[in-house]
Amino acid sequence: MNLRILHPICAALAFLPLTACKKPSPPAAVPPMPVIAAEVLVRDQPIYVEYIGQTLGSRDVEIRARVEGFLETVNFLEGMPVASNALLYTIDARPFQAALSQAQGALAQTQASVDKARRDTNRLGSLWLKNAISRQQYDDALAAEENATGALQSARAATNSAEIQLGYTKIYSPIDGLVGKTEVKAGNLVGRGTSTLLTTISEVDPISVRFSVSEQQYLTWKRRHGDDNRSRDAANGLFELILGDGTLHPHLGSVTFADRQVDAKTGTLLLEVSFPNSDRLLRPGQFARVRFAVEVVTNAVMVPQRAVTELQATYSVFVAGAGGKAEFRKVIPGPRVGTFYVIKEGLKAGEKIVVEGIQKLQNNAPIAALFTNLVAEVPVLKSSTAK
Numbered sequence: 001m002n003l004r005i006l007h008p009i010c011a012a013l014a015f016l017p018l019t020a021c022k023k024p025s026p027p028a029a030v031p032p033m034p035v036i037a038a039e040v041l042v043r044d045q046p047i048y049v050e051y052i053g054q055t056l057g058s059r060d061v062e063i064r065a066r067v068e069g070f071l072e073t074v075n076f077l078e079g080m081p082v083a084s085n086a087l088l089y090t091i092d093a094r095p096f097q098a099a100l101s102q103a104q105g106a107l108a109q110t111q112a113s114v115d116k117a118r119r120d121t122n123r124l125g126s127l128w129l130k131n132a133i134s135r136q137q138y139d140d141a142l143a144a145e146e147n148a149t150g151a152l153q154s155a156r157a158a159t160n161s162a163e164i165q166l167g168y169t170k171i172y173s174p175i176d177g178l179v180g181k182t183e184v185k186a187g188n189l190v191g192r193g194t195s196t197l198l199t200t201i202s203e204v205d206p207i208s209v210r211f212s213v214s215e216q217q218y219l220t221w222k223r224r225h226g227d228d229n230r231s232r233d234a235a236n237g238l239f240e241l242i243l244g245d246g247t248l249h250p251h252l253g254s255v256t257f258a259d260r261q262v263d264a265k266t267g268t269l270l271l272e273v274s275f276p277n278s279d280r281l282l283r284p285g286q287f288a289r290v291r292f293a294v295e296v297v298t299n300a301v302m303v304p305q306r307a308v309t310e311l312q313a314t315y316s317v318f319v320a321g322a323g324g325k326a327e328f329r330k331v332i333p334g335p336r337v338g339t340f341y342v343i344k345e346g347l348k349a350g351e352k353i354v355v356e357g358i359q360k361l362q363n364n365a366p367i368a369a370l371f372t373n374l375v376a377e378v379p380v381l382k383s384s385t386a387k
Contacts, residue, residue, distance in 0.1 A: 035357035053211030057202030212268035
């Protein structure tokens with residue numbers, strides 16, 4: 001036998017008893033993971049629905065030229081408030097003044113003809129009673145008076161028409177509101193063929209918002225509020241307006257209009273809600289979001305969305321359990337309120353959940369929790385200045 005081969009084998013066999021008797025070292029303790037935890041928020045929570053709409057004036061009036069002529073003056077500042085009956089435009093009135101003078105002259109002539117016809121009728125009537133003239137002569141006098149009277153009515157109508165046409169050369173604001181830009185400048189010919197659009201005035205206090213609600217939400221609202229005056233009064237002041245920059249309009253709104261039918265293509269119903277706008281902050285055409293409460297969940301358990309993990313339609317949270325360990329918990333979320341979930345099942349009042357640091361957590365993992373308060377994070381859904 002080759003002794004060179006036996007030597008390493010013997011050395012290894014001699015070493016085996018020494019290694020077999022040695023005890024394995026215990027695993028190193030896992031340090032607790034630092035996390036931020038908080039007690040779940042519990043409160044009576046209104047559940048809101050939100051719809052996108054657009055503002056419009058409570059009255060939008062198009063100002064048009066009703067007679068043909070050259071525009072002489074523009075008597076307002078574009079984009080500024082105007083009062084009712086304020087002078088907006090003037091059109092060259094000379095042709096219409098001439099037409100009125102002509103109509104007044106024709107009226108005077110016709111009036112003179114009527115007066116003469118009446119005198120003739122009276123004179124011939126007494127002669128006919130004395131048989132001094134024929135019946136035919138008297139009938140001709142009566143017919144002449146009737147013709148003159150009819151011509152007088154036509155002349156008066158023509159004079160009234162000329163006065164009206166002359167009045168259209170001065171254009172006044174029919175409402176209080178904000179006037180838009182002028183579509184036509186002084187010196188332009190307006191009113192030829194069609195009534196030229198001059199400008200538009202909008203009444204913006206109150207301001208209106210139109211939006212479409214789903215058929216389901218309409219049915220829920222209808223069953224709750226109905227058509228009677230008491231139910232309508234209860235529904236007033238329940239709508240909030242979120243502006244394009246994310247701020248909340250300081251006044252609440254009320255329904256002023258609901259369309260007569262549901263749109264068959266979209267399954268939605270058009271609504272209009274009116275909001276006070278005394279400072280004229282809102283203008284027609286602005287983007288807006290309208291929200292209102294459809295129900296109130298009593299003692300709702302609420303957690304931030306960032307604390308909830310979703311995997312294949314399964315939602316879960318980590319509860320900061322006893323003994324400083326994270327407990328994996330499945331939950332069933334309900335509606336969202338801002339950045340919070342209303343939890344239907346899986347959590348109860350008083351429990352504390354991990355809100356930050358959940359990315360690497362596992363069930364029963366040790367944690368070192370720093371606690372915070374969720375009250376400061378909960379969204380304020382009503383303006384403190386709302387009236």
